[in-house]
Amino acid sequence: MLNREKGSYGQMISTMCFAGVGLFLLGEAAITEGQPLKLAFMAFCAMLSLAGALRFQIAKLAEVLPRLLNGQ
Numbered sequence: 001m002l003n004r005e006k007g008s009y010g011q012m013i014s015t016m017c018f019a020g021v022g023l024f025l026l027g028e029a030a031i032t033e034g035q036p037l038k039l040a041f042m043a044f045c046a047m048l049s050l051a052g053a054l055r056f057q058i059a060k061l062a063e064v065l066p067r068l069l070n071g072q
Contacts, residue, residue, distance in 0.1 A: 007056070015053050022049030 025046035032039045051058065 018052035
């Protein structure tokens with residue numbers, strides 16, 4: 001079993017998939033013209049996919065941030 005800091009192959013694969021889909025949707029949203037609802041939906045999905053790629057960093061930040069805000 002791999003330690004928490006290194007992660008597993010499955011975690012690396014899913015992170016790359018989230019990042020790839022997020023970047024693809026961001027690129028598609030950048031070239032979409034005249035369809036504001038489609039643009040908003042693709043940009044929202046891109047943001048969520050990129051957040052999924054950063055899920056471990058977001059979790060670490062959520063763990064540390066309360067301690068920083070409380071001055072500990």
